Amino acid sequence: ATVTVDCESAGHEISPQLVGVFFEDINFGADGGFSAEQVINGSMEIPKSLLGWTRVGEGVEVQASTDAGIKSANPTFLRLTSDDSSQTGGVENNGYRGIGLHQGETYRFTAQARSTAGAEIPLVVRLVGDDDQVLAEQTCAIRGSAWQPIELMLTPSKTDANASLQLLMRNKGLVDLDLVSLCTTDTWKGHPHGLRKDLVQLLADMKPAFFRFPGGCIVEGSELKYRYQWKSTIGPRDERRLIVNRWNTEFAHRPAPDYYQSFDVGFFEYFQLAEDIGAEPMPIINCGMACQFNSGELVPLDQLEPYIQDALDLIEFANGPVTSEWGGRRAAMGHPEPFNLRLLGVGNEQWGPEYFERYRRFATVLEARHPEVELISTSGPFPAGERFDYAWPILRELKVPIVDEHCYASPDWFMREATRYDNYDRSGPKVFMGEYASQSVQLVSPLNRNTLRCALAEAAFLTGIERNGDIVDMSAYAPLMGHEQAWQWRPNLLWFDNLESYGSPSYYTQLLFSHHLGDQTRPTEVSDSRPRQPFGGKIGVGSVDASVEYRNIKYESQGKVLFEQPEIDANEVLQVGLGSRWLVAPEVVRQSNPSGYARAMIGDYQWAEGTLTLEVRKLDGRGGP
Ligand code: AHR
Numbered sequence: 103a104t105v106t107v108d109c110e111s112a113g114h115e116i117s118p119q120l121v122g123v124f125f126e127d128i129n130f131g132a133d134g135g136f137s138a139e140q141v142i143n144g145s146m147e148i149p150k151s152l153l154g155w156t157r158v159g160e161g162v163e164v165q166a167s168t169d170a171g172i173k174s175a176n177p178t179f180l181r182l183t184s185d186d187s188s189q190t191g192g193v194e195n196n197g198y199r200g201i202g203l204h205q206g207e208t209y210r211f212t213a214q215a216r217s218t219a220g221a222e223i224p225l226v227v228r229l230v231g232d233d234d235q236v237l238a239e240q241t242c243a244i245r246g247s248a249w250q251p252i253e254l255m256l257t258p259s260k261t262d263a264n265a266s267l268q269l270l271m272r273n274k275g276l277v278d279l280d281l282v283s284l285c286t287t288d289t290w291k292g293h294p295h296g297l298r299k300d301l302v303q304l305l306a307d308m309k310p311a312f313f314r315f316p317g318g319c320i321v322e323g324s325e326l327k328y329r330y331q332w333k334s335t336i337g338p339r340d341e342r343r344l345i346v347n348r349w350n351t352e353f354a355h356r357p358a359p360d361y362y363q364s365f366d367v368g369f370f371e372y373f374q375l376a377e378d379i380g381a382e383p384m385p386i387i388n389c390g391m392a393c394q395f396n397s398g399e400l401v402p403l404d405q406l407e408p409y410i411q412d413a414l415d416l417i418e419f420a421n422g423p424v425t426s427e428w429g430g431r432r433a434a435m436g437h438p439e440p441f442n443l444r445l446l447g448v449g450n451e452q453w454g455p456e457y458f459e460r461y462r463r464f465a466t467v468l469e470a471r472h473p474e475v476e477l478i479s480t481s482g483p484f485p486a487g488e489r490f491d492y493a494w495p496i497l498r499e500l501k502v503p504i505v506d507e508h509c510y511a512s513p514d515w516f517m518r519e520a521t522r523y524d525n526y527d528r529s530g531p532k533v534f535m536g537e538y539a540s541q542s543v544q545l546v547s548p549l550n551r552n553t554l555r556c557a558l559a560e561a562a563f564l565t566g567i568e569r570n571g572d573i574v575d576m577s578a579y580a581p582l583m584g585h586e587q588a589w590q591w592r593p594n595l596l597w598f599d600n601l602e603s604y605g606s607p608s609y610y611t612q613l614l615f616s617h618h619l620g621d622q623t624r625p626t627e628v629s630d631s632r633p634r635q636p637f638g639g640k641i642g643v644g645s646v647d648a649s650v651e652y653r654n655i656k657y658e659s660q661g662k663v664l665f666e667q668p669e670i671d672a673n674e675v676l677q678v679g680l681g682s683r684w685l686v687a688p689e690v691v692r693q694s695n696p697s698g699y700a701r702a703m704i705g706d707y708q709w710a711e712g713t714l715t716l717e718v719r720k721l722d723g724r725g726g727p
Pocket residue numbers: 126128317318319320450451483508537580581591
């Protein structure tokens with residue numbers, strides 16, 4: 103290939119904020135992920151009684167109680183009772199898929215505890231390895247019937263990815279425990295109860311221009327009562343109200359029944375993290391809609407006012423003076439200086455008229471009161487091209503400053519769409535490619551892998567984003583990270599377990615573009631005389647040759663072959679659609695079938711029963727090399 107660069111002519115300015123980070127508490131990203139907290143359900147507030155806690159040893163009774171708890175926001179606690187002083191028993195917590203301990207690192211154990219008036223009960227706090235070896239142990243005395251804080255430092259003698267925390271009574275009597283916590287003292291920037299250093303370092307190394315949080319679908323919630331409400335995620339941890347995570351749902355692959363949001367990491371911590379890694383904070387607020395992939399519950403238009411007020415208060419929390427109500431809350435948490443909020447997303451990935459009528463109401467108030475804050479709107483999810491087509495004319499008419507597009511698709515799609523923005527309307531809103539990732543097999547398929555091909559396809563796509571930096575303002579890969587044993591979605595940019603973390607090939611694509619951002623493009627031509635390959639990275643849009651409809655197909659198991667098209671030739675590709683939605687182009691298995699038939703692999707795509715449409719399309723030669 104020959105690449106010709108015209109260095110004399112002017113090109114576009116490249117946006118200085120082209121590559122950023124999008125964080126959502128999915129795949130155990132926050133709880134069990136970059137939160138340094140190791141104890142699951144330390145507040146005992148998960149509605150499934152004492153989830154995460156099991157009885158160990160002999161002679162002790164364990165129960166959840168609400169009899170005079172610490173605070174009304176945190177009523178439930180753990181009660182241990184023993185009437186046998188010859189036995190040692192208590193409870194064990196296995197953390198988020200095990201507790202990760204590093205040899206020689208110091209871990210701070212804290213809890214609130216009480217006993218009965220006049221009593222003094224020794225409580226043994228132990229870190230126990232996967233092989234039942236005691237790795238660290240301290241004992242404290244629980245005295246009297248008033249709640250009191252306890253703090254102990256523990257230094258494990260061995261590294262262990264699957265350790266547990268044991269709390270054992272060494273005498274008969276009663277011990278109440280609540281707000282049990284175990285955190286390394288070696289956190290990112292040393293913030294107490296802070297974030298895991300290795301994971302934040304990977305984010306900081308990206309030099310992200312912005313930090314979008316807290317989601318994603320968790321902003322919306324499966325129902326409105328489970329939406330993300332930032333006000334209940336700030337202030338003292340015992341006042342943060344836990345909710346079930348949107349990804350603890352049948353809509354997730356590998357749903358995690360123990361997935362709750364403790365808000366150990368809440369809005370203050372997100373703003374602080376953005377500041378720490380030099381990124382612009384970009385919070386997303388609920389716009390009065392629950393997740394449209396779940397209940398799609400709507401707040402009636404005449405009842406939106408509290409939601410809009412939440413957005414106004416958030417701006418005050420981030421930017422207001424310490425004398426203001428919410429600026430004062432920020433200062434009380436240790437940050438009197440403003441966080442300089444400049445970008446705010448109204449809704450996550452909403453679509454349809456119901457979104458635009460809500461967006462309009464938010465925009466009317468927010469633009470009048472805070473012209474310094476740019477609002478980000480959304481065109482809905484991909485694959486659903488028709489939603490984008492529906493949304494864009496309205497977004498232009500609404501004169502929204504920035505539109506958030508989300509695209510999860512095959513590597514072929516990303517390669518082809520390297521030219522996506524070449525002809526976008528320059529006079530309309532700017533684009534934020536706010537969530538994208540190349541799917542090696544199928545949208546959120548458990549079979550997806552972070553292949554080199556995906557990373558290259560994303561790089562091809564990013565060349566188009568960079569080339570059109572005058573209209574595409576920002577971009578972010580999604581999802582950001584996944585626990586190897588607790589993911590609900592893949593691929594992810596980063597992977598981790600309880601001890602270690604690493605970047606996928608896609609992460610290194612992000613680094614390349616983020617670290618080598620130019621300021622201007624130059625007109626460039628690529629000529630390539632090599633014959634175009636029919637498969638392996640190329641897909642063309644062409645005429646429909648054949649179409650087959652299967653009705654009411656229930657997707658049962660992963661990797662199930664649903665359709666076979668005999669006699670497909672090298673110029674044809676297969677596309678699969680469910681109802682009116684085109685799914686990501688499935689892998690066409692050709693090599694294994696030299697006689698030439700294509701197979702559509704649907705993975706365990708489970709969103710609905712419906713009509714499955716299969717089409718064989720001829721390539722029209724526009725597919726790229
Ligand atoms: O990134 C995973 C999910 O994809 C996000 O929560 C949502 O915005 C999108 O559908």
